[in-house]
Amino acid sequence: MASIDSGGDGGGHKKGPGVKKAKKMSTKVDMTPMVDLGFLLITFFIFTSTMSQPTAMNLFMPKDVDKPEDQNKVKESGAFTIMLGKDDVVYYYQGLDPTQIQTATFKSIREEIIRKKQSTNPEDLVMIIKPTEDATYKNTVDILDEMTINEIKRYAMVDISDTEMQLIRATEAAAGIK
Amino acid sequence: MPSVKLKKHAPDNDMTPFVDIAFLILSFFIMATKFKPEEPVEVTTPNSVSSQALPEKDAFMVSIDKDGRVFVSMDNPQARQLLISNLNTTRNLGLTPAEIKNFINAPSVGVPFSQMKSLLSLDPEDENNKNAIKAQPGIPCADSTGGELYYWVRDALVAYSGKKLNLLIKSDNSTKYPAFKNVLNAFKKNDQNKFLLVTSPEDAPAGSALFVTRQKQISGGK
Numbered sequence: 314m315a316s317i318d319s320g321g322d323g324g325g326h327k328k329g330p331g332v333k334k335a336k337k338m339s340t341k342v343d344m345t346p347m348v349d350l351g352f353l354l355i356t357f358f359i360f361t362s363t364m365s366q367p368t369a370m371n372l373f374m375p376k377d378v379d380k381p382e383d384q385n386k387v388k389e390s391g392a393f394t395i396m397l398g399k400d401d402v403v404y405y406y407q408g409l410d411p412t413q414i415q416t417a418t419f420k421s422i423r424e425e426i427i428r429k430k431q432s433t434n435p436e437d438l439v440m441i442i443k444p445t446e447d448a449t450y451k452n453t454v455d456i457l458d459e460m461t462i463n464e465i466k467r468y469a470m471v472d473i474s475d476t477e478m479q480l481i482r483a484t485e486a487a488a489g490i491k
Numbered sequence: 492m493p494s495v496k497l498k499k500h501a502p503d504n505d506m507t508p509f510v511d512i513a514f515l516i517l518s519f520f521i522m523a524t525k526f527k528p529e530e531p532v533e534v535t536t537p538n539s540v541s542s543q544a545l546p547e548k549d550a551f552m553v554s555i556d557k558d559g560r561v562f563v564s565m566d567n568p569q570a571r572q573l574l575i576s577n578l579n580t581t582r583n584l585g586l587t588p589a590e591i592k593n594f595i596n597a598p599s600v601g602v603p604f605s606q607m608k609s610l611l612s613l614d615p616e617d618e619n620n621k622n623a624i625k626a627q628p629g630i631p632c633a634d635s636t637g638g639e640l641y642y643w644v645r646d647a648l649v650a651y652s653g654k655k656l657n658l659l660i661k662s663d664n665s666t667k668y669p670a671f672k673n674v675l676n677a678f679k680k681n682d683q684n685k686f687l688l689v690t691s692p693e694d695a696p697a698g699s700a701l702f703v704t705r706q707k708q709i710s711g712g713k
Binding site for chain 2: 341343344345347348351352354355358359361362366367368369370371372373374375376397423427444445446447448449450451452453454455457458461462463464472
């Protein structure tokens with residue numbers, strides 16, 4: 314295939330009648346099948362390999378405490394609660410009053426976090442993450458990632474309270490999320 | 492004008508460099524490849540900006556698939572052996588040595604203790620058993636005590652006593668949060684509060700605080 318027989322080789326000398334011409338064998342090896350095989354194997358290895366190595370993300374959970382006095386108190390001025398709802402919607406409120414609930418998306422929550430970070434004393438700033446039952450694992454990782462991206466030093470992942478859950482349900486109903 | 496006669500060349504292109512390159516690339520891929528291990532769970536991990544490499548040794552991995560089924564796996568065969576023999580005695584699984592050996596070679600396991608024996612008695616090489624191995628119901632962990640996963644974690648810690656065990660949680664993008672919380676609960680019941688979440692790498696978004704810090708680290712390092 315790679316070498317086309319042009320018929321020009323070895324036809325030079327003529328021998329007498331009756332003398333059989335010894336066929337000269339070419340020393341060239343046709344490499345084409347070898348290349349074929351090589352590339353076949355390459356494609357196989359490309360498809361089966363896992364190139365990007367997974368990374369690990371640290372997650373530290375607080376120890377469960379029995380007595381409420383042992384828990385850290387959050388200053389009202391520094392608290393910022395983020396709740397993860399259905400359909401990748403984020404709800405947040407500042408301070409400790411859940412009725413101040415506001416809606417955001419995963420794109421716009423970053424601006425809110427940055428705004429809160431700039432306007433608050435870094436000593437007091439605490440982000441509280443409350444995933445609801447409808448939140449996915451991706452949402453959880455995304456919001457934890459958001460903490461890393463914006464270098465929020467203090468954040469906690471806690472369970473959602475009933476009042477907050479009801480507020481989210483009401484907001485979801487108003488926004489038409491089923 | 493004398494006409495210059497061109498010598499007739501055979502249209503023969505030398506394939507040798509081509510072969511050289513092909514096999515160079517081939518050997519690169521052979522060396523760089525790590526085969527995807529065949530798992531009964533299919534999990535697409537979310538992205539994160541975390542740049543920490545995943546520890547490959549001394550890992551106890553809990554995988555949660557998109558339906559919330561929970562699977563466990565361990566890398567070290569010796570620890571696996573310890574883990575299964577501990578569970579065998581404490582949970583009265585009644586496993587034979589052949590079934591224990593089967594567990595040591597199994598990729599990841601996700602059945603309640605009651606079905607453990609029937610799962611491990613299957614020959615993993617047999618094609619007919621592939622579906623049964625794929626259709627494992629997951630380890631029950633949906634209560635406040637952590638369910639059966641609690642015992643898995645406890646005995647894994649026993650098998651690793653004295654050494655640091657990395658607790659990995661690998662979960663699918665669309666896994667619901669309660670499934671993840673149940674797993675965390677089982678770990679918490681064992682006083683384990685440090686986890687590593689398996690994610691795919693991603694760059695820090697341009698302009699963010701982390702991006703700025705990383706840029707500083709890069710320029711400061713030079």
